[in-house]
Amino acid sequence: MTNGFRGGSIMGIRIPTRFDENVATRCAGCGEIIGGIPFRVSVMDIAPTELPPSWARTAKLNPGPHQFHADPEHFRAWARRRGYYFCRLSDVREIMRPVPMPGENLRWGLCDGMHREAHEFVPA
Ligand SMILES: [Zn+2]
Numbered sequence: 001m002t003n004g005f006r007g008g009s010i011m012g013i014r015i016p017t018r019f020d021e022n023v024a025t026r027c028a029g030c031g032e033i034i035g036g037i038p039f040r041v042s043v044m045d046i047a048p049t050e051l052p053p054s055w056a057r058t059a060k061l062n063p064g065p066h067q068f069h070a071d072p073e074h075f076r077a078w079a080r081r082r083g084y085y086f087c088r089l090s091d092v093r094e095i096m097r098p099v100p101m102p103g104e105n106l107r108w109g110l111c112d113g114m115h116r117e118a119h120e121f122v123p124a
């Protein structure tokens with residue numbers, strides 16, 4: 001019994017087991033439980049002023065953090081389901097930047113913003 005308090009009840013009040021870990025952390029990509037440390041990705045608009053005002057009102061991305069398995073493919077599966085695009089010059093990092101893509105419908109490209117070249121967005 002060296003692992004600390006494992007739950008139970010005191011005076012009839014149920015105490016939940018373990019406060020420090022969320023046993024039901026699920027990957028936003030595949031829906032499976034994440035066994036180890038989740039990879040957290042936040043979608044942060046670093047320069048919101050770049051958005052045309054009409055989009056800024058309607059287009060809200062959930063900034064997260066979203067939690068995934070460490071494999072970047074799980075992040076891309078999540079992005080794919082939402083119809084996001086992914087910059088080929090980008091890696092999956094803890095902070096991804098949403099980039100509005102030109103076109104008739106508002107679409108988002110996700111990029112880590114770590115390169116100087118023009119984005120090369122492909123379906124995630
Ligand atoms: Zn996953």
Ligand SMILES: [Zn+2]
Nearest residue numbers: 087090111119
């Ligand atoms: Zn890019």
